[in-house]
Amino acid sequence: MTTKILLALTLLAGAVQAQTVTGKAFGTYVNALGVTSQSPVATLPSSGGMATGQADAFGVAGAVDASWLNAVTTGAVDNKKSGAQSTSELEQVSAAGGAITADVVTAVATAYFGQFTGGSDGEGSGFTNLIVNGEAITTEVAPNTRVDLPGVGYAVLNEQIPTGDGLTSWGMTVNMIHVVLQDALLGLTTGEIIIGSASSSVAR
Amino acid sequence: MNHARHLSLALGAVAAVLIAAACHDAASPQGTITAGILPGHDKGGSQCADFRLTGGGRVDKPEPETGKSPPSSHDFATFGFQARPDAACPFGMAGSGNIEWNEHLGTQFGGGFAFHGTVTMFSTPNDGTETNPQCGRFGGFGRLNPHNGPTEEDVSFEVNHACDVDEPGVGKDHIYMRIGPTADGSIYFRHSLLSGGNIQWHRLTGNN
Numbered sequence: 001m002t003t004k005i006l007l008a009l010t011l012l013a014g015a016v017q018a019q020t021v022t023g024k025a026f027g028t029y030v031n032a033l034g035v036t037s038q039s040p041v042a043t044l045p046s047s048g049g050m051a052t053g054q055a056d057a058f059g060v061a062g063a064v065d066a067s068w069l070n071a072v073t074t075g076a077v078d079n080k081k082s083g084a085q086s087t088s089e090l091e092q093v094s095a096a097g098g099a100i101t102a103d104v105v106t107a108v109a110t111a112y113f114g115q116f117t118g119g120s121d122g123e124g125s126g127f128t129n130l131i132v133n134g135e136a137i138t139t140e141v142a143p144n145t146r147v148d149l150p151g152v153g154y155a156v157l158n159e160q161i162p163t164g165d166g167l168t169s170w171g172m173t174v175n176m177i178h179v180v181l182q183d184a185l186l187g188l189t190t191g192e193i194i195i196g197s198a199s200s201s202v203a204r
Numbered sequence: 205m206n207h208a209r210h211l212s213l214a215l216g217a218v219a220a221v222l223i224a225a226a227c228h229d230a231a232s233p234q235g236t237i238t239a240g241i242l243p244g245h246d247k248g249g250s251q252c253a254d255f256r257l258t259g260g261g262r263v264d265k266p267e268p269e270t271g272k273s274p275p276s277s278h279d280f281a282t283f284g285f286q287a288r289p290d291a292a293c294p295f296g297m298a299g300s301g302n303i304e305w306n307e308h309l310g311t312q313f314g315g316g317f318a319f320h321g322t323v324t325m326f327s328t329p330n331d332g333t334e335t336n337p338q339c340g341r342f343g344g345f346g347r348l349n350p351h352n353g354p355t356e357e358d359v360s361f362e363v364n365h366a367c368d369v370d371e372p373g374v375g376k377d378h379i380y381m382r383i384g385p386t387a388d389g390s391i392y393f394r395h396s397l398l399s400g401g402n403i404q405w406h407r408l409t410g411n412n
Binding site: 048054068075078080081083086089104108110114119121126127129130138139 | 256258259260261262272275276277278280282283284285286301302304306308316318320351371372373374398399400401402404406407409
């Protein structure tokens, strides 16, 4: 009996605890040769709401070219249900000197919490007409697919990084193209390029 | 001003119904009006709302199909929105919020477009989805930015319904977006189950 009362009180406390959401999305981030450059970032207020970041075009010579960059994050917090969903999209994308191109790059990251359970996912993320090292990729790219980029380094495509403890917090970061630049002789990391990034999380 | 916009929005919806010739759930080609007798629009008026909606994600195939279009297809859109009534019931249907809608299908409004809308009306739906208590309807005006054409301001839009069916929302939550008519009379709409993201319905409590 006592156990049942304690369980009920615990669930009740969980239901009325303050929840928080985070959301972030951006089109491109480049860190190469000591120079950092980033397209407009959408950052969700901690209380929820909506934020956007847009640019008609964005380019860093030799690293990335893209147009129609759109980053959107939305979310809401209340005692019974909270959620955050972030999207990042770019068109006419060329990365790493043309080693990777795509008509459209779409990142979607979602995190949610109902009264007693939560979750996160990267459903909806994808590429349209992706070409890697001159080869067209005609199927869906599985999460965390690594491809070598000769003379450049390597890339992780559809990189999905879960966050949170799965009990009181849930989150997901999706980076659709994550290029790791490496020194050709020593293999040391010299920089990185991230294209199409979306992150969302909830905590109770 | 707001009253005028509400009237204009309502007249736009009526015009869409009257002009329409055939129901078509997919996105409409540029320069044509493919909206039909919009499903359920004869089922009575909307009601004031005591809830708010947020959502974002991706939509591909027309409802009731689910899933993403093939990787070679541009036939999808992404979106994000927040919308709420300006005051709880029974004080009318004025609303506030924003919506971003990005269409990639090249036959739409000049090679695809980005739409940035401001919400001025918020209510329960009147298209048949009002039987689900976690559906809402909102509309307003915004800037249409085609990929290959001039930007057009003050274009009306209406989310006939956005429905929070379950958590997570992929394959369950659904949204019906209509934009236009534009200056050349075109109307766009897309009606889909979510292929990514989520829609959430939140009852207004006075604190949110």
